[in-house]
Amino acid sequence: MRTRRDVLQRLAVLSGTAGLAGCSRMLDPSTVGGVPGLAANPHAESLPETQFGHADALRTDGDGNPIQPQYHRVLLLALDVEPSNDAARTVERSMRTLEAAFDWAPDGLFHMLAWGTDYFERVGALDRSPIERPTVLSRVDEPDLQSYDAALVLSSDTQSHLIRTENALFGSADELNGEPVEHRLGTVFSVAGRRTGFMGAGLPKEHAHVEGVPSDALSDDHPMFTGFFSGRKRTQAGEDRVRIGDGDFAGGTTMHLSHLTENLDLWWDSFDAADRAGRMFAPDVSPEDVAEFGTDVPFANAVREHAREYGEVGHHEKVARAREDGEPIVLRRDFNTVDGGQAGVHFLSLQRSLADFRKTRRAMNGWYLRDEHAQVTDRKNNGLLEFITVQSRANFYAPPRNGRSFPLFTDG
Ligand code: HEM
Numbered sequence: 001m002r003t004r005r006d007v008l009q010r011l012a013v014l015s016g017t018a019g020l021a022g023c024s025r026m027l028d029p030s031t032v033g034g035v036p037g038l039a040a041n042p043h044a045e046s047l048p049e050t051q052f053g054h055a056d057a058l059r060t061d062g063d064g065n066p067i068q069p070q071y072h073r074v075l076l077l078a079l080d081v082e083p084s085n086d087a088a089r090t091v092e093r094s095m096r097t098l099e100a101a102f103d104w105a106p107d108g109l110f111h112m113l114a115w116g117t118d119y120f121e122r123v124g125a126l127d128r129s130p131i132e133r134p135t136v137l138s139r140v141d142e143p144d145l146q147s148y149d150a151a152l153v154l155s156s157d158t159q160s161h162l163i164r165t166e167n168a169l170f171g172s173a174d175e176l177n178g179e180p181v182e183h184r185l186g187t188v189f190s191v192a193g194r195r196t197g198f199m200g201a202g203l204p205k206e207h208a209h210v211e212g213v214p215s216d217a218l219s220d221d222h223p224m225f226t227g228f229f230s231g232r233k234r235t236q237a238g239e240d241r242v243r244i245g246d247g248d249f250a251g252g253t254t255m256h257l258s259h260l261t262e263n264l265d266l267w268w269d270s271f272d273a274a275d276r277a278g279r280m281f282a283p284d285v286s287p288e289d290v291a292e293f294g295t296d297v298p299f300a301n302a303v304r305e306h307a308r309e310y311g312e313v314g315h316h317e318k319v320a321r322a323r324e325d326g327e328p329i330v331l332r333r334d335f336n337t338v339d340g341g342q343a344g345v346h347f348l349s350l351q352r353s354l355a356d357f358r359k360t361r362r363a364m365n366g367w368y369l370r371d372e373h374a375q376v377t378d379r380k381n382n383g384l385l386e387f388i389t390v391q392s393r394a395n396f397y398a399p400p401r402n403g404r405s406f407p408l409f410t411d412g
Helices: 004-015 021-026 085-101 117-122 159-170 264-269 273-280 287-292 303-310 315-322 354-365
Strands: 071-079 110-116 150-156 189-198 253-262 335-337 344-351 388-398
Touching: 071 117, 071 159, 071 344, 085 110, 085 159, 110 117, 117 388, 150 159, 150 253, 150 388, 159 189, 189 344, 253 354, 273 287, 273 315, 303 315, 315 354, 344 354, 344 388
Parallel strands: none
Antiparallel strands: 071 150, 071 189, 110 150, 110 388, 189 335, 253 344, 253 388, 335 344
16 A cells, blocks of 8 residues: 555656645636536436435335445545546546446445545645544544545445455456446555445344454344444434535535444443443433334433433433434444454544534533533543544545536646
């Protein structure tokens, strides 16, 4: 893998400058969408205008909750070439290859190309982009604050689709699911990092060989390492809620990606089922209650009272305080991981503005509870905070499908 320094040096040589500040003169917000010199996308008619539109393609469970794909892979990308129409055409053609090769469905492939803070800085547009560099958001974590040029987000129920896609777009495979591969993202980007994972009943148990996973605790029913489900319909922002409505970035969304590691020994060995239900939801929620949750998780908005009465609070009752007009404001697409040989979660969330993510994370921190009960501290008796450590954070903007190649850039 190339280091960031290698890439910057190569870019400096390619552009004949010490950076790419000169590109800013070529930015033209009126040309958002489409790629000069390329016919309209032949697949566009049958695909969502957003890159994140999964809702109509997902299966649902018996209660009507959407079931996210089982396997996930996020490729973190570093630009190797100067932005140009040529590079934009290569990127767009590579993405169209995916659309030709797979159905937009869990048994095919979902894909999204998002652009990071490094890219917007490179083209001199970070200030007017919808994203900013990540910051530390809690008092107890010291995450690696990361910045990338782009991220390719892939998910499917068929794990091999993700591996074959990576081999086709960044390796040398000349065929992908019967489609010839004539254009590769690998001629424009190199892979600077990779996040892999899974979500679905029984998958955490299958991955219970890694450090910190008590294998006897997990069952074939558990979709997450904590033993609970995630993504009840009404606990998620709708796709419309996270879609940017107007301006240069209309039709896109912001994406936050953090890597959290989990201390599962503590979760499973030191807590019983009632404790775990209390920490995940609220102290007055029992495992029997949880079994009855259908498309929603009840929210009594009584977290202060719970802190005072029980000396502990749950994760859900804190984060649900960030709802606006009764609706959640972030769309979570997180997944379990054993990357680095350690159980954890890649917390990928979509929101109209990164401020919505920060508001949710502040609600989760629970600092507003410190005067309610001495036992509720920054980590202890405070939802999941005793069990998770934030390792890294990064921010991205995911443009609409027809503007997914070098947003804001025009070679004009
Ligand atoms: C290991 C990490 C995490 C686990 C295991 C976890 C688990 C859960 C579970 C089980 C629920 C309720 C059930 C459902 O989704 O249907 C939930 C809800 C939620 N979580 Fe998390 N979570 C984690 C981290 C986070 C983080 C880092 C955030 C954001 C800062 C977050 C934000 C939310 C939100 C917004 C909801 C829905 C609230 C509502 O109903 O309005 N979670 N989480």
